[in-house]
Amino acid sequence: MKKFTVLMMSLLAILMTSCETQEESSIPEIETLISVNDQVVLDFIEVFNETNNSELILGELTANKFPISLETISSKISKTKRSEQFLSFAKTTKNINQREAYEFWLHFDGNKLDPQKLLVAFSPENAEKLNTITAFDLKGNKIALDPMISPDVPVIIIEKNGFHALQLRVEAMNQMLKDAGLQSKDAITFDQSQSFSKASLETTKLTKIELKDDQEPWIKGGAEIYAVTSGIRNTNNEAELKVIPMYYLDHDDEAYYPNQIMLFWDEYRYQAANIQLFEQDSNYNYQELIGIIIDGVAQIAGTLSGQSWINALGTIAGAIIEVLPDSWLTDDDDYVDSFYTIEKNKSYSNYYGASRNAKVNLSPFTVLEN
Template identity: 45%
Template sequence: MRFPRILFAGIIASTVMSSCSNSEELNYQSESGLLNVDQQVNKKEVALELIDLMKNQSFKTKTLHLLENQEPSVPLSKVLDESASFVGKSTSYQNLATKASKLESFANEGTPDKIEILELWMLNSNKTKDFSNVLFSFAPEGDEKNWSVIEAYNMNKEVVYLDVNKVPDQPVIVVETNGFETLKREVALMNEYLRKEGVQNSRFEKLGNNLSDLNSRAQGLETTKLDKIRLNDDEEAWISGAAEVYAITSGIKDSSNSPEIKVIPMYYLDHDKRDYYPNQILLFWDDYEYQAANIQLFEKDDNTNYKDLVSTIVNGVFQIIGTVSTQPWVNVLGQVAGAIIQAMPNSWYTNNDDYVDSFYTIEKNKSYSNYYGARGNAKVNLSPFFVASN
């Protein structure tokens, strides 16, 4: 099971992003059928072609090794690249390589409305080393509440129907298009939009989130870092896999009550009922005029367009921002956090970006131990952390 994929969310800002009007950009129609404006990647087709390749013992051994030793997922392009010498001339290999390449190129060129990158992950609940009965599957489309069974295929391409809620005993290789790699690209684009709209400084653009980069600054930094985090059970289907988690932090950056916003991915945070110790910086206090900031949590799911998400929150927040320039900053901090929640889609709990929890008014120079969010769904340890200059 996975828990909700998180956003540490705060204020998001500015004008509606323009959508892509050139349908040819979204029309990657190969001879085997890939993606067009009205059609998602055919994951069943990918699974069946993968089965063809897995009949080659060398390919199977290499692929299983990759899936056993890399979490939460492995890009399909990496699987294919490392096994090209085994099956590179086969039709299935060429079809899959074309699909994977086109999707990755599409995701990395410009600002596409929808990002999908083919990845694989493996469920092996019993930690078996016997993969003779391995299955191949993919998450159904649509609202998770309406899923009745999970469709899977064995090595003979025979259909096997699995229980939505009961984790299967045998290993299952899952085709994913909205996983870890997709998250990385979406986060990069969201931060790019925020910088363009003037609600994020260039710290991440120049430095990323690496302490080694931060140490190269001429002066030290006062920050707050996440020492520990744990989430409760989300009661979602096993086929949804590990969470793709990112964070948006927010604060007030000047006397006009203007927002400062960052999106921070949390790639390590992929299962519920488990403690994680990331030692990850979340708040950069130099970015804020005042010594408090909000942290809000959401789940990133497959059916929400990242542009639509940012645009919706932007519009909701700016309706508030236009009326609060003369109010006390601490009031504004709370109002903006509320505006974000109000702006989110009504379909939070139908496999969209789901609201998980909120941490309001996190203070500079203050430690928080086993600190629950407002909903009691997330528990964190936070501590002040000074990054000294070299």
């Protein structure tokens, strides 16, 4: 009996020791917990530090005004197991619910770049609400930066909701408008204008634009601006909407001369249309924004046929503004400005939008057939 008791006590001790070991091993160390975005940065730093990669990547970043895509990075760097792992993780997402594209750009306000001082940071979605931004040096050490004060050292920024993501989302937003019946199936884009059936296209061209305030922290880089144009499609006053990307429009208080076609007059029944400017932001994704606009225009659709066309045009633009969240019209940067009732054959010089956040030059322009 004594031997049996000793044996049972020994087994119990072994079981207790085993349980304690399992519990200890199942609790992660706090110091090892790290965000997904920070891990992307650390993985990129490892790839960057591999032979020749730093020189190739920095050369590409300094040579380009716009952010470079993950595909461009992939074509430049050495193909190793580590780089393949990084590229497979940070891939472009093109599904309907989440169109994201990793991109890279260099923030540096100085004259001579010192690679030894280089930092890398991931652009957070809520940068304007943070007290500090997490960056890492090339040894993987964590550095805290002020989101509103531009650092005096070079920083490679990684983000997935910027310039290249907007390119993917504009296509999706226009498709949503078509599916909702708010954009005709034969709506014209500049790329399609060569194959348009008419010998010439009458358009209105944006020749100059300047933003007063894009309200962006330095780590979010250039503003991703796009326009929502609206007009009257037919005698029933049905609305015609289109999303037009403005990729070049980066910073406030700087004039841009894009010569970009904004309005194709063959899409409208009458000779006036609206142009409203928005900024891609993380508060609402592109599906939510277009969903809000579609709902707002749909709510007033039944009232348009009884109005004069000029009143209907104003009602459409007003409906777009009225359904926006209140914060967009106060201290957020999603809504930029509105230009109402732009006429077909009229030129506009230093013309302010309703909110005076944007100033434009617009002029009539005929695209002739080759």
